[in-house]
Amino acid sequence: MKEKRIYQCEDSLEGIFSAVYIAWASRYGHDNIELEVLGMEEEYNLKLFSEYIIVENNPENASKVADSIKKKISPHAYQMVARAALSNDKRKANAIYHFLVRGFAFGAKVEDHLSDSYVQIIFELNRYVGNDAHLYTGFVRFIELENGILFSKIEPKNNVLEIITPHFADRLAQENFMILDVKRKIATVHKSDSTWVLTAISDEELATLLSVTERKEKYERLWKTFFDSIAIKERENKTCQRNHVAMHYRKYMTEFIDDVEHENEPLRDNLDKIGKINYE
Amino acid sequence: MIVQESMTIEQKLTILSDAAKYDVACTSSGVARDGKDGSIGNTAASGICHAFSADGRCISLLKVLFTNECIYDCKYCINRVSNDVPRTTFTPEEVCSLTMEFYRRNYIEGLFLSSGIIKTPNYTMELIGRTLKMLRTEYHFNGYIHCKAIPGADTELIETIGWYADRMSVNLELPTADGLKLLAPHKNRKNILNPIRQIQAGIEESRENFGMMGGNKGAYWHTRRKVEQKSITQKREEDALLHIGHKDQIRQVIESKSDKGVGFSNRILTGWEEEKDSKILTPNHRIYHGNQEISSTIESPSVIAKPQGLTMWNQFGGNRGFVPAGQSTQMIIGATGETDYEIVNVTEALYQKFDLKRVFFSAFIRVNEDSTLPVLPGGPPLLREHRLYQADWLLRYYGFEATELLTKERPNFNVFFDPKCNWAIGHLEQFPVEVNTADYYTLLRVPGIGPKSAGRIVKARQMSKLRFEDLKKIGVVLKRALYFITCSGQMMYPTKIEENYITNQMLQLDEKLPSHITNGGITYQQLSLFDDSLMLSNS
Numbered sequence: 080m081k082e083k084r085i086y087q088c089e090d091s092l093e094g095i096f097s098a099v100y101i102a103w104a105s106r107y108g109h110d111n112i113e114l115e116v117l118g119m120e121e122e123y124n125l126k127l128f129s130e131y132i133i134v135e136n137n138p139e140n141a142s143k144v145a146d147s148i149k150k151k152i153s154p155h156a157y158q159m160v161a162r163a164a165l166s167n168d169k170r171k172a173n174a175i176y177h178f179l180v181r182g183f184a185f186g187a188k189v190e191d192h193l194s195d196s197y198v199q200i201i202f203e204l205n206r207y208v209g210n211d212a213h214l215y216t217g218f219v220r221f222i223e224l225e226n227g228i229l230f231s232k233i234e235p236k237n238n239v240l241e242i243i244t245p246h247f248a249d250r251l252a253q254e255n256f257m258i259l260d261v262k263r264k265i266a267t268v269h270k271s272d273s274t275w276v277l278t279a280i281s282d283e284e285l286a287t288l289l290s291v292t293e294r295k296e297k298y299e300r301l302w303k304t305f306f307d308s309i310a311i312k313e314r315e316n317k318t319c320q321r322n323h324v325a326m327h328y329r330k331y332m333t334e335f336i337d338d339v340e341h342e343n344e345p346l347r348d349n350l351d352k353i354g355k356i357n358y359e
Numbered sequence: 360m361i362v363q364e365s366m367t368i369e370q371k372l373t374i375l376s377d378a379a380k381y382d383v384a385c386t387s388s389g390v391a392r393d394g395k396d397g398s399i400g401n402t403a404a405s406g407i408c409h410a411f412s413a414d415g416r417c418i419s420l421l422k423v424l425f426t427n428e429c430i431y432d433c434k435y436c437i438n439r440v441s442n443d444v445p446r447t448t449f450t451p452e453e454v455c456s457l458t459m460e461f462y463r464r465n466y467i468e469g470l471f472l473s474s475g476i477i478k479t480p481n482y483t484m485e486l487i488g489r490t491l492k493m494l495r496t497e498y499h500f501n502g503y504i505h506c507k508a509i510p511g512a513d514t515e516l517i518e519t520i521g522w523y524a525d526r527m528s529v530n531l532e533l534p535t536a537d538g539l540k541l542l543a544p545h546k547n548r549k550n551i552l553n554p555i556r557q558i559q560a561g562i563e564e565s566r567e568n569f570g571m572m573g574g575n576k577g578a579y580w581h582t583r584r585k586v587e588q589k590s591i592t593q594k595r596e597e598d599a600l601l602h603i604g605h606k607d608q609i610r611q612v613i614e615s616k617s618d619k620g621v622g623f624s625n626r627i628l629t630g631w632e633e634e635k636d637s638k639i640l641t642p643n644h645r646i647y648h649g650n651q652e653i654s655s656t657i658e659s660p661s662v663i664a665k666p667q668g669l670t671m672w673n674q675f676g677g678n679r680g681f682v683p684a685g686q687s688t689q690m691i692i693g694a695t696g697e698t699d700y701e702i703v704n705v706t707e708a709l710y711q712k713f714d715l716k717r718v719f720f721s722a723f724i725r726v727n728e729d730s731t732l733p734v735l736p737g738g739p740p741l742l743r744e745h746r747l748y749q750a751d752w753l754l755r756y757y758g759f760e761a762t763e764l765l766t767k768e769r770p771n772f773n774v775f776f777d778p779k780c781n782w783a784i785g786h787l788e789q790f791p792v793e794v795n796t797a798d799y800y801t802l803l804r805v806p807g808i809g810p811k812s813a814g815r816i817v818k819a820r821q822m823s824k825l826r827f828e829d830l831k832k833i834g835v836v837l838k839r840a841l842y843f844i845t846c847s848g849q850m851m852y853p854t855k856i857e858e859n860y861i862t863n864q865m866l867q868l869d870e871k872l873p874s875h876i877t878n879g880g881i882t883y884q885q886l887s888l889f890d891d892s893l894m895l896s897n898s
C-alpha cells in the first residue's frame with residue numbers, strides 16, 4: 080500500500096486552493112491524498128504511514144485553481160467551494176479537493192452526483208454555512224454608540240461575516256455600522272452611503288471595542304419589554320425556543336443577555352424548523 | 360373601561376404588545392425589495408426570523424395593537440369592551456419611532472399593526488393610515504409593513520393604506536358565519552368579506568398594470584396554475600424543473616407557456632357565500648389611468664391625503680405595488696364546532712375565490728370566562744392546528760385539492776398521521792412507486808419524500824441507479840417511505856401493500872413533531888391522548 084500524503088494548509092480559501100494546487104501537481108494519485116486545515120487536524124490521521132506536508136499560501140497558485148474551477152466546472156461550483164471553505168467542519172479541505180477531482184472529470188454535472196460522498200459533503204457544508212448565515216441575518220443585534228454608529232458583536236461557529244454583511248449594507252445603507260467577529264478578530268465596517276470593508280482587528284482594538292459597549296440604552300429596554308410581553312404563557316415552551324435559537328447564538332442578543340446560560344450545545348441545523356412545516 | 364392618560368411608551372408597549380400576541384403574523388416573507396437611496400430598509404423574500412419568544416414562536420415583526428380601547432365585545436378576545444383590563448392607544452409617532460429604532464438595531468423585519476376598534480372603524484383605520492404614511496414618507500421606512508384592514512371602514516381609507524402596506528389582512532375570525540354570529544356579535548361575515556374582496560381587486564389591478572410584484576402570485580397551487588393558463592401536467596413539469604434546478608430550462612418552460620396571463624379579471628366568482636354582493640366597488644380602477652393631473656385637494660383634515668396612482672408608484676421608486684406581499688387572514692380553531700373538513704374547504708375557497716396569500720390558523724386559547732366558549736381539556740388544540748397547517752401546505756405547494764384530503768364521512772384528520780401519510784394510506788392502489796423511473800410529481804406524493812428530495816432523486820438517478828442507502832443520504836425519510844417505494848423493483852423489506860398492515864407499521868413510528876407541540880418531554884402519543892375531541896372523531 081502506498082503511503083498516504085496529507086497536505087496541510089492555512090484555514091482560508093487561499094490556503095486551501097494553494098494546497099489543492101500542490102497536491103494535484105504532485106501526481107501522487109488522488110486516492111492517496113488528503114488535505115487538512117492547520118488547527119483542525121484529525122487526530123486519528125496521525126498514522127504511521129502518512130507523510131505530512133505543510134503548504135504555504137501561494138496567491139498565484141490559488142488564483143489559478145479558482146480560475147480553472149470557474150472555467151472548467153462552473154461558477155456555481157466555485158461558489159459552493161468558497162462557501163464550504165467558510166465552514167468550521169474539519170473535513171472541508173479534503174472534501175473540496177476530492178470534489179474538485181470529480182469536478183474536473185465530470186464538469187458542471189458534478190453537482191448532480193449526489194450519491195458521491197464528497198459531493199454530499201460539499202452540499203452539506205453549503206447548507207450548514209448557508210443556514211448559519213441566514214440565522215445571523217436575524218440574530219445580529221446592533222447597539223447604538225454615542226456617536227451614532229451601530230455596533231454588533233458576534234461569535235459565529237462558521238465564518239459568516241462576509242456572507243451576511245452585504246445584507247446589512249443594503250438594508251442599512253445610510254447607517255455607519257460595524258460587525259465584529261470576536262473570536263476570529265475580524266470585522267466589517269460600513270460607511271454611510273458607501274461600501275464596506277473587511278478588516279483585521281488587533282488585540283488592543285478588540286479590548287477597546289469590547290469595553291465601550293456596556294451602556295444600556297432605552298431601546299434595548301423597550302425591546303426586552305416587547306420580547307417578554309409578546310410570549311403567550313399558555314403556550315410557553317422553552318425547549319422549542321432553544322431549538323430555534325440555540326444557546327451559542329444568544330451571547331450577544333439583547334433579549335437574552337441577562338439569562339444566558341453558557342451551555343455548549345452542538346450547532347443545530349435550525350433552518351428547516353423555522354416557521355416551516357417540513358415533509359421531508 | 361379604564362383608560363389611563365399619560366402612560367410612558369414602555370407601559371403602552373407592554374399593554375399593546377401583550378394585547379396583540381394572539382395574532383398570527385410571524386411571516387414577513389413573500390416580497391423581495393432591495394434597499395433604496397435615501398431610505399432605510401429592504402425586505403427579504405425568504406423571511407428572516409429575528410427572535411423566538413418563550414412560547415417558541417418566531418418574532419420577526421414589531422407586533423402591536425394600535426389601540427386596545429375596543430368598543431366591540433368579541434367573546435374570545437381579551438380586549439373586548441366588557442373586560443376590565445388597562446387600556447391605551449399609541450400615537451402614530453410612537454409607533455414610527457419604535458419601528459425605526461427596533462429596525463436599525465436589527466430586532467425586527469418590520470411592523471405588524473393590528474388594532475381594536477376605537478370609536479368607529481373609520482376613526483381607527485384613519486389613525487392606522489396616518490401611521491403608515493408617516494413611516495413611509497417621513498421616516499423613509501422601506502422595510503416590511505403588515506396591517507389589518509378594519510371591517511366596516513370606508514373603501515377609500517382601505518385603498519390608501521394598501522399603497523403603503525406590504526401585506527394587509529382581514530381576519531375571518533371563525534370558519535363559519537354561524538360561529539361568528541355566536542362569538543362576535545358586532546361583526547358579520549359580509550363586512551369581513553367586503554374588504555377582502557376590495558383588497559383582492561386592488562392586487563389584481565396592480566398585477567395587471569405593473570406586472571407581478573412580490574408575493575402577488577396566487578398562493579393556491581391550482582389557482583396559480585389557472586392564472587398561468589397551464590394544464591395540470593404542465594404545471595407539474597414546471598414544479599419538477601424548479602426543484603431539479605436547471606435554471607435555463609425553467610426559464611424556457613415559464614416563458615413558453617405563459618403568453619400573457621389574463622389575470623383574475625375574467626374570473627367568475629361563484630359557488631361561495633354572498634356572491635350576490637360580489638360586485639363591490641373596485642375603487643382602484645380609477646387611479647391607474649391617472650397620468651393626468653388629479654387635484655389633490657382633500658378637504659377634510661381628518662382624512663389622510665390619498666396618494667395618486669402612478670405618482671404614488673413612482674414615489675417609491677417603482678418597487679412597491681398595492682399590497683405587494685398579498686393578503687392573509689386568520690381563523691380561530693376549536694372555539695366553535697367546525698370539523699377539519701369544513702375548515703379545509705373554507706381555506707381552499709379563500710385561496711380560490713379571494714386569492715389569499717396565506718390562511719393562518721390559531722388554536723383557541725380560553726382567555727375569558729364565558730359560557731359560550733368551550734373548555735378544551737387538553738389546552739389549546741395545537742396538534743390540530745399543526746395538522747391544518749400541514750394540509751394547507753399540501754394545498755399550496757403539492758397541488759392537492761381539499762376533497763382529496765377529507766370527506767364528509769371522514770371529516771377530521773387522523774391525529775396519528777400527517778395529512779399526506781393519511782392520504783397515501785387511503786390510496787394504496789397508487790403504490791409502490793419505482794424510485795428510478797417515477798416522475799417528480801409521483802415521487803412527491805410519497806410520504807417521506809418532499810420537494811427537495813424528490814428533485815434530488817430525479818437529478819441523481821441520471822448519474823447512477825439509486826439504492827436505498829443513496830435515498831437516505833439524499834434526505835428521504837426512509838422509515839416512512841419504505842412502504843411506498845421500490846428501488847430497481849425491490850422493496851426495502853418484504854412488505855404487504857395493505858391498509859391495516861401499513862397503518863399498524865406506521866403507528867410504531869414516532870413522527871417528528873415541531874417542538875411547540877411536544878413541549879420537550881411529552882411525546883406525541885401522550886399528547887394526542889389529551890386531545891380527545893380529535894381522538895373520538897377519528898376512527
Ligand code: SF4
Pocket residue numbers: 429430431432433436437438439440474475476
Ligand atoms: S374587535 Fe373584537 S377581536 Fe378585535 S379587539 Fe375588539 S373585541 Fe377584540
